[in-house]
Amino acid sequence: MSFTSNQGSLAVTDQLGRRVVVPFPPQRIVSLVPSQTELLFDLGLGKQIEGVTKFCIYPPEARYQATVIGGTKNFDFAKIAACRPDLVIGNKEENYQDGIAQLEGRYPVWMSDVADLAGALRMVKQVGLITNTARVADPMADAIAERFGALGPTAAPETAAYFIWRKPYMVAAAGTFIDDLLRRAGFANVFGALGRYPEITPEQLAAAAPRRILLSSEPYPFQEKHLAELRGICPAARVELVDGEMFSWYGSRLLHTAAYLSRLR
Incomplete structure (x- = not known):
């Protein structure tokens, strides 16, 4: 600057x-x-x-x-x-x-x-x-x-989809801060070829077949009751709730983010 x-x-x-x-x-x-x-x-x-x-x-x-x-x-x-x-x-x-x-x-x-x-x-x-x-x-x-430097790379990135919204389903994709943190956490974003925050269909999700499905706490407040819904689309995936602030807040909260991401690996 x-x-x-x-x-x-x-x-x-x-x-x-x-x-x-x-x-x-x-x-x-x-x-x-x-x-x-x-x-x-x-x-x-x-x-x-x-x-x-x-x-x-x-x-x-x-x-x-x-x-x-x-x-x-x-x-x-x-x-x-x-x-x-x-x-x-x-x-x-x-x-x-x-x-x-x-x-x-x-x-x-x-x-x-x-x-x-x-x-x-x-x-x-x-x-x-x-x-x-x-x-x-x-x-x-x-x-x-x-x-973040201490995180280091993972041996084999795990495929993942990060959901930010429901009805319609929306995910974080290329060009977003979330996408960068997913990579640093050791994930390969299955929707990384799409732009920013695209809407996706259940059929697209099933075809992408991510090993991990991460449901963010914000902006849509995903809860435990939504886990089964996504498991029904991708039965083989590990579906879990994640702290959206850790993935999308880019100020002093980042002092705690690397440790959080390491626990998701």
């Missing part, structure tokens, strides 16, 4: 390649992404967080000490205005383009774009830079990289 600084401001290039000038250090932050909200708190910025989404559940106090400004894809612009932010932090995938465009006209908006672990590590360090917490963010990113 390139940047230049002047007295009281910092010009940076975000992960979408946009030049953003932010007050430095920012004092009133609105976070539009749950995993990045958790990161900001873990960087010691709790007092500067003025607004979060209704999905920002970590840390638990986030939604009580900050204003809830709606969801990740339906902002309450009046509540954001009342926060008087000098920095808004969002994400390309999790937020909606029209809403971000409207915010850009009024506030400095820094956007992340995370499709793999390398992008997540850059995001952590860049957020540390723009919030004057690099002394915490840089060692955090280094620790995450070290823990």
Whole structure:
């Protein structure tokens, strides 16, 4: 990330390649992404967080000490205005383009774009830079990289399908952060040739015949009662519930992800 600084401001290039000038250090932050909200708190910025989404559940106090400004894809612009932010932090995938465009006209908006672990590590360090917490963010990113490095490759990747939705069935495929973590966990995504989050039919699943079927806890809340449904389609597969936050949250939660993935092997 390139940047230049002047007295009281910092010009940076975000992960979408946009030049953003932010007050430095920012004092009133609105976070539009749950995993990045958790990161900001873990960087010691709790007092500067003025607004979060209704999905920002970590840390638990986030939604009580900050204003809830709606969801990740339906902002309450009046509540954001009342926060008087000098920095808004969002994400390309999790937020909606029209809403971000409207915010850009009024506030400095820094956007992340995370499709793999390398992008997540850059995001952590860049957020540390723009919030004057690099002394915490840089060692955090280094620790995450070290823990993932210790995972090492598996001798023979096991075929898997990762479900994010039901009715219709939807899975994580190529170009997603989840797909990158599946590979690092030792899985070969049977739908890796498809793009991002495709709908699939029971017939497609049966034909793909994954050895493992992983049912995520989010965004669809898969539960024990859904296991039999998938076993009926792929009787030979091992079907199990997995923690969706460990597969899709790309902030400070990654400090714990490598250990979680190693237990799935």
